[in-house]
Amino acid sequence: MRCAIICCLIILCQLLGSNQAVLAQQSGIFSNKWLDQRFDWVIYLEPKELEHYLVYPSSGLGPVTDVRMTYRVNPRLAANHVDSTLHYEDLWYHEGRPVGCRRFGKLNIQSGWQGAICISDADSGHQNTPAEANAIVRLILEINLLNCNVTAVLVPSSMVSPLCDAMGQFQFFRTDGSAPPGPSRLEVLVCSGLSDRNFMVYKP
């Protein structure tokens, strides 16, 4: 009986383990409650290096970084107010260059909704920052096409500066946030907390 309980716990942990980063955000400053008070939806990015994938002699694509994208709609706006996190897309990168994509479902957010992109703490070495920056810009454009807004990119404090630097590759530059908002301005906030806000504006 005890073994059966332990097995069940292991299976449960494995199921939940696929989204450890999200679970890590269930409490603290980026908890679901904290996010729900500010955003209509949140897209989570989880970069992870795929071990041994496309790694072979003469391979030009390995190693591959898989940026897993899941999203969660604020329960007050979700159908039947159900709180669920859905797998949206996996983007594959090699040394910061996009090499593949797999879509798992539709990004089901409605026109006008605004939200945030939340990046987990897994990439402590920042070796995946270029891939994350690319994924963020790709999402910003995609979400704008849906007539929605990305208000903020929420990241660990150690990642703010490298990410802002990496977004410069895509013409996003730091600004002081004092310019009045305008309909044609593409702006996003990169922050790790209330007192650490970095205003990024797109300057083509």
Add this chain to the structure above:
Amino acid sequence: MPGKLNGLLVVISLCLGTVLLTAPSADAATFNVKAFGAKGDGVTDDQVAIQNALNAASSSPGSLVIFPVGNYLHSGELTGTSIGLQGVGATLTATTGLQTLRLTGNKVSVSNLKFNTQVTNTDELTVFIDSANGFTVHNLVINGNVGIKPISSILVDNGTNGTVSGCDLFLNGSPSSAGITVVDSSTVLVSQNLVTGAGTGVEAVSSSNINCAANKTATGAGGIIGVGVTTMAVTNSLVTNLSSGAQGITLVNSTNLTVSDNRIMGNNTVNVNSEGIESVGNTNVLIKANNIQSCGILSVGDSAVQILGNSIFAAMTGVECVGDANLYVQVNQIANCQGSAIAAVGISQTLSISQNIMRDCGLTGAFMGGAAAVVFVDSPPATSIPITSNLYTGSVKNLSFFIDCTQASPPALLAGNKTNTLLPSTP
């Protein structure tokens, strides 16, 4: 035919810069006050001569009384019926504090005249359009006192189908006085007038179809007032020099109101009792595209209110609404408020707050009901509360919330609201 000939002669004489003296006539014609003995020398009392001219003209409805160049002193009220008065560089100067000119009847007019007074510290009703149909008051310059009693410089009482336009009023009035008052009248255009120094610039009371357009007021107690009016538009006007506690445009117990494209400037000191536009107890109110500075918009007990596309700067509360039914606050730009940008309390039926762009609020923490929020909503009577696509940037000082809608039922629908301050919202 003689009337037409006289009119032609007057036109010719005006072109030549000369004064034509016309004889009194029994037909609708043109009468020159100098033909009746008026001197216009600024010394002689022309009261009798002018009144004789007005009487002669009144006996022929449709006649015109001409005042050639000069300063005509008069010591009492001047009256006329169904006539017009027209000046040619003429000034009427009152030597007593009595009513200056009273016109009644059909198609009355007074134009191109300057009114002065030699009397101080008394009341003077300069032009009184009394029970007239089809009246025109145009291009007057009035320097006068409307000081002690609640009295107006130009008063239209029981008038229909008329215009008061292009008049410049430089008054010395008490807070209870007014520059132009329209009462118990219908279909009146009040446009392009300037009023300074009175308590209120323009007021309409118990009237209908009032079009108040492109006026300028620099009056202490209030700019433009409508009370008990059915269908009134206040548009393209400039309201300045408001005293502390005064309201720019005030509308009370009226129906079908449009207040649009006005510019209202309070005094530089933001006062909790001052409002750029105050609407109380009205039905069908459109407040649109106004530019308001140092004061905000207050709506109390109104029904079907649309507050759209206004620009509000440096108010205590940008838009404050209490006890309204069916309220729409949309596409406004609100900045530098001492407290909230938008506060809606006790609203019933639909309350919609959307697409407003707000910046730098909560500057002194003077929040309505103590709610430290950019948008504060406490409206349990409402059946629908969409709060969508609003934007806030700037100061977070003294602020605890972006949108604070603490009521449990009905819950507000919050979606698309954006702030780069990371301030939370409480749906």
